[in-house]
Amino acid sequence: MSLLSIENVSKRFGENEVIRGLSLDVKAGEFVSILGPSGSGKSTIFNLIGGLLTPDEGTIRLQKESIIGKRGSISYMPQTPSLLPWRTILHNVLLGQELQGNINREKAIEMIEKAGLKEYIHSYPHELSGGMKQRVAFIRALLSPQPIILLDEPFSALDEWTRLGMQKWLLDIWDSHRPTILFVTHNIEEALFLSDRIFVLSHRPSHVISELKVPFSRPRNEELLLENRFLESKRTIHFALKRSNRE
Amino acid sequence: MINNLLKGWRPALVLLLLFIIWEMAVKLADIPAWLLPPPTDILKEAIEGWGNFHEHLQSTIKLSLLGFVIGSSVGLLTAIILHLIPMVRESIYPLLILSQNVPIIVLAPLLVIWFGFGLMPKIIVITLVCFFPITVAALDGFRQTPNELKHYMMMAGANRRQLFWKLELPFSLPAIFSGLKISATYSVMGAVISEWLGAKSGIGVYMTLASSSFRTDRVFVAILFIMILSLLLFLLILLAEHFLVRWKRMEAERK
Numbered sequence: 001m002s003l004l005s006i007e008n009v010s011k012r013f014g015e016n017e018v019i020r021g022l023s024l025d026v027k028a029g030e031f032v033s034i035l036g037p038s039g040s041g042k043s044t045i046f047n048l049i050g051g052l053l054t055p056d057e058g059t060i061r062l063q064k065e066s067i068i069g070k071r072g073s074i075s076y077m078p079q080t081p082s083l084l085p086w087r088t089i090l091h092n093v094l095l096g097q098e099l100q101g102n103i104n105r106e107k108a109i110e111m112i113e114k115a116g117l118k119e120y121i122h123s124y125p126h127e128l129s130g131g132m133k134q135r136v137a138f139i140r141a142l143l144s145p146q147p148i149i150l151l152d153e154p155f156s157a158l159d160e161w162t163r164l165g166m167q168k169w170l171l172d173i174w175d176s177h178r179p180t181i182l183f184v185t186h187n188i189e190e191a192l193f194l195s196d197r198i199f200v201l202s203h204r205p206s207h208v209i210s211e212l213k214v215p216f217s218r219p220r221n222e223e224l225l226l227e228n229r230f231l232e233s234k235r236t237i238h239f240a241l242k243r244s245n246r247e
Numbered sequence: 248m249i250n251n252l253l254k255g256w257r258p259a260l261v262l263l264l265l266f267i268i269w270e271m272a273v274k275l276a277d278i279p280a281w282l283l284p285p286p287t288d289i290l291k292e293a294i295e296g297w298g299n300f301h302e303h304l305q306s307t308i309k310l311s312l313l314g315f316v317i318g319s320s321v322g323l324l325t326a327i328i329l330h331l332i333p334m335v336r337e338s339i340y341p342l343l344i345l346s347q348n349v350p351i352i353v354l355a356p357l358l359v360i361w362f363g364f365g366l367m368p369k370i371i372v373i374t375l376v377c378f379f380p381i382t383v384a385a386l387d388g389f390r391q392t393p394n395e396l397k398h399y400m401m402m403a404g405a406n407r408r409q410l411f412w413k414l415e416l417p418f419s420l421p422a423i424f425s426g427l428k429i430s431a432t433y434s435v436m437g438a439v440i441s442e443w444l445g446a447k448s449g450i451g452v453y454m455t456l457a458s459s460s461f462r463t464d465r466v467f468v469a470i471l472f473i474m475i476l477s478l479l480l481f482l483l484i485l486l487a488e489h490f491l492v493r494w495k496r497m498e499a500e501r502k
Contacts, residue, residue: 046402047402050401050402052398052401052402071401071402071404071405072403072404072405073404074402075403076399076402076403078395078398078399078402079395080395082395082396082398082399084396084413084414084417084418085494085495085498086417086418086420086492086494086495095403095413096403098413099400099403099404099405099409099413100404124494124497124498126494126497126498144403146404150402
């Protein structure tokens with residue numbers, strides 16, 4: 001049963017056709033990635049799911065209900081941490097819940113402590129490093145009550161070392177909570193390392209050129225990144241992208 | 248803040264030097280006191296005339312505080328309305344700028360004709376000089392809210408009211424305080440001008456009486472207290488800012 005299903009969605013801005021006949025679905029408890037080159041309209045897809053934009057054609061359903069134009073039905077973690085600089089870490093984490101109405105302070109404190117940010121709980125965002133801020137942003141999204149979290153290239157602004165650490169941290173926390181995640185990235189390795197399924201997008205106007213079930217068992221660790229089967233999968237995706245580029 | 252106060256000795260020294268030059272120039276050139284009194288005379292008058300003066304001072308303080316509170320509330324409210332209803336902003340904003348081009352000196356007698364000699368025309372004068380800096384500063388602050396923060400709030404499902412109270416207003420606080428600082432000093436000036444319109448007491452009244460009877464020393468006493476009052480009000484705003492927008496300062500210190 002899919003939790004989120006997008007069927008045949010198209011969107012154009014004037015002359016500029018961004019998405020053409022895009023379909024994908026996410027099941028409950030699944031970690032799904034959308035992988036596409038820069039400028040393939042990934043952010044537009046998120047804005048459509050988030051209700052900031054409405055599609056020209058097609059349906060977007062969450063738990064069988066249409067969420068077209070409905071804001072607040074998903075929980076969101078953006079590319080930049082987007083923490084409010086006048087709020088402490090605790091109050092930033094609570095923001096997602098606050099917008100929806102119910103606040104669970106104890107759970108927030110527990111999650112912050114689990115994320116290794118105990119000593120920063122009453123600090124302000126500017127006192128944290130980039131990776132820490134992204135952790136806070138993720139906890140904020142995780143604590144929001146919506147059934148699915150959208151992550152919009154959350155690690156693309158981090159340096160290589162921090163990114164790997166964050167990916168492992170995300171896998172860890174995902175394993176213990178099993179939230180449903182839709183993850184957008186342009187990094188093939190990242191998509192393979194993290195997700196259960198990958199939708200590979202074409203260039204504009206974007207549509208799904210291939211859907212791939214990631215064959216690796218969990219829990220995964222970083223040795224996987226150098227194994228032959230991992231590199232094999234990476235090659236498959238790479239060529240799929242290249243083929244679509246030529247067409 | 249303490250650092251800034253310690254640095255204050257430099258302007259204080261310059262001021263002292265200026266007074267000494269003034270004193271000597273007046274004494275050496277033998278300028279009559281009704282033309283330009285020496286600083287020592289002004290100081291003497293300030294101390295000796297205190298019994299008479301403090302009543303005027305009190306009513307000016309009351310008037311400027313009242314005017315400042317009303318004026319800045321009107322300013323902030325105007326900014327909020329203009330911000331939340333774009334159609335109103337497009338049609339009203341240019342008129343607001345025009346409102347600042349009407350000379351108060353011309354407007355003041357008209358206000359007396361319309362509203363009499365009571366509190367009303369005075370508050371209107373102060374509000375007119377006070378609200379504009381706050382409206383402009385707050386509007387800029389609201390508009391400069393970073394897009395990424397707005398985008399996050401919208402995606403997370405914030406409605407218009409939450410977007411304003413949880414994001415735009417707190418983000419604009421530093422800007423609003425810049426406006427408040429300007430308005431605070433304007434409000435004292437506005438109060439003095441409004442007292443010229445006709446009042447029983449106030450520094451404005453005291454000033455008019457003094458200048459028409461060639462008591463130049465008293466005019467300078469009035470000026471001195473207007474300055475002190477403006478400065479105190481300014482410091483008050485600075486103090487409020489210090490406690491309310493702590494995050495901005497900490498961010499700046501880190502950089």
